[in-house]
Amino acid sequence: MPQLRSILSVPGHSAKMQAKALQSTADLVMFDLEDSVLLASKETARQQIISTLKSLPEHHPRLALRCNGLKTAWFYRDMIEVLEIAVDRVSVLVIPKIENAGDVACFTHLLDGIERHTKAQQTIRLHACIESPAGLVQSEAIAATSSRLEALVFGIADYSRAIGAPLVSLSGHGENEKSVYSGHRWHYVLSRLVAAAKSVDLQAIDAPYGNFRDVIGLQQSATQAQALGCDGKWAIHPDQLGMIQQVFSPNTAELELAQKVLEAVRAAEKQGLGAVAVDGQMIDQATVKLAKKVLEED
Numbered sequence: 462m463p464q465l466r467s468i469l470s471v472p473g474h475s476a477k478m479q480a481k482a483l484q485s486t487a488d489l490v491m492f493d494l495e496d497s498v499l500l501a502s503k504e505t506a507r508q509q510i511i512s513t514l515k516s517l518p519e520h521h522p523r524l525a526l527r528c529n530g531l532k533t534a535w536f537y538r539d540m541i542e543v544l545e546i547a548v549d550r551v552s553v554l555v556i557p558k559i560e561n562a563g564d565v566a567c568f569t570h571l572l573d574g575i576e577r578h579t580k581a582q583q584t585i586r587l588h589a590c591i592e593s594p595a596g597l598v599q600s601e602a603i604a605a606t607s608s609r610l611e612a613l614v615f616g617i618a619d620y621s622r623a624i625g626a627p628l629v630s631l632s633g634h635g636e637n638e639k640s641v642y643s644g645h646r647w648h649y650v651l652s653r654l655v656a657a658a659k660s661v662d663l664q665a666i667d668a669p670y671g672n673f674r675d676v677i678g679l680q681q682s683a684t685q686a687q688a689l690g691c692d693g694k695w696a697i698h699p700d701q702l703g704m705i706q707q708v709f710s711p712n713t714a715e716l717e718l719a720q721k722v723l724e725a726v727r728a729a730e731k732q733g734l735g736a737v738a739v740d741g742q743m744i745d746q747a748t749v750k751l752a753k754k755v756l757e758e759d
Contacts, residue, residue: 463523463552464488465612465664466693466709467702470527472497473506479513483521485699486706491525494539495557496618503535507543514543514550525553525588531564540571548581553611555588558619560595565606572609584609588666591654592616593623600657613658614695615651617668635670635682645685655690664692673698683708711755719752 469487471478473494482490492513498506510526517524526547528539544554556568565587572585587609591597597620604613617635621628626646629637638646651667658665667686670679679701683694687708694705711719722739726749729737737744 462611462662462664464693465666467696467705468525468666468693469522469696469699469702470497470669473510474498474502476509476513479509481699483513483518485522486702487522487696487699488693488706489525489553490522491527491553491555491695492551493527494535494543495527495529503529507535507539510543511546514547517550523553524551525555526551527555527557530558531567532558540575544572544575544585545579548575548579548585549583551585552583553586553588555590555614557590557616558592558596559589559603560593561599562602562606565589565603565610569607569609586611588612588614590614590616592619594620597650597653600654601660604657604661604663610661610663612664612666612692613654614666615647615654615668617647620650630671635668636672636675636678648689651686651689651691659690665690667691667694669695669697670701671697673701676704679704680708715755719755722748722752723756 465488467487468489468491469482469485470491470493471482473492479492492510494503494506494510514524524547526539526543528543529535544551554568554572556565559565568587572587575581576584587607588611589603591600591603591613592615596603600613604610620626627641629641651665655665657663667683670682672678673696683705686694691709693709696702696705718739722744725737725739725744
């Protein structure tokens with residue numbers, strides 16, 4: 462499965478930002494037709510993304526498109542106009558405000574038809590955005606809906622609005638949380654989203670951190686998400702990518718310990734030993750699997 466440590470969101474109407482994003486180190490660049498685009502600019506953004514996709518550089522990050530939601534006036538044209546052009550250029554369709562398995566099924570069937578019509582050479586994957594209580598309580602069913610699904614994504618701003626939580630920043634994306642709650646305000650939401658995703662081998666992606674100049678806040682936000690089992694985080698600015706990728710990648714100490722564990726296991730197997738200890742601690746199969754996962758992520 463492709464790494465999804467960092468997903469860079471880029472407004473659909475900005476040719477300049479799209480060009481810059483295509484030169485970035487993001488694991489996935491997402492051209493956005495939804496929340497970052499004003500209502501009056503939806504058509505302009507659609508045409509700009511089409512233009513960018515028709516003139517991609519030879520080398521660029523993996524690409525995604527976020528369309529408008531199922532219940533909007535723009536959803537249908539997003540799917541037909543953009544995806545018929547993008548079908549072999551974009552690897553992922555990010556689907557917003559998903560509330561049940563039927564929403565995912567709708568996107569799946571539309572993609573089936575588009576790919577058949579265009580004789581596509583690849584299968585577009587789906588990232589489902591969980592942005593409401595309805596979506597969260599259905600997250601297990603949503604995750605199991607379609608083989609196209611690659612990840613579940615937490616949509617913090619819309620989720621906050623949906624539950625009536627206080628707005629603690631202009632962006633609504635994660636900063637100043639301690640001003641209203643001493644713990645991790647989104648611990649339960651992220652834990653449930655992670656469990657739903659991992660139960661069917663999907664990745665779990667955290668929401669972006671709104672203040673791109675606040676490196677310490679970004680690090681704390683990403684570290685908390687990583688500790689809860691998230692695989693990556695959205696970014697709203699290229700300057701956030703380095704920190705996000707650092708947090709969601711194994712550090713030197715983790716790599717060295719994982720290598721040490723596997724070397725000890727191999728040595729024990731050669732000697733016919735049934736038990737393995739590293740630094741005075743017994744190693745079981747769960748630890749071995751974790752060590753292998755760390756090295757695979759490097």
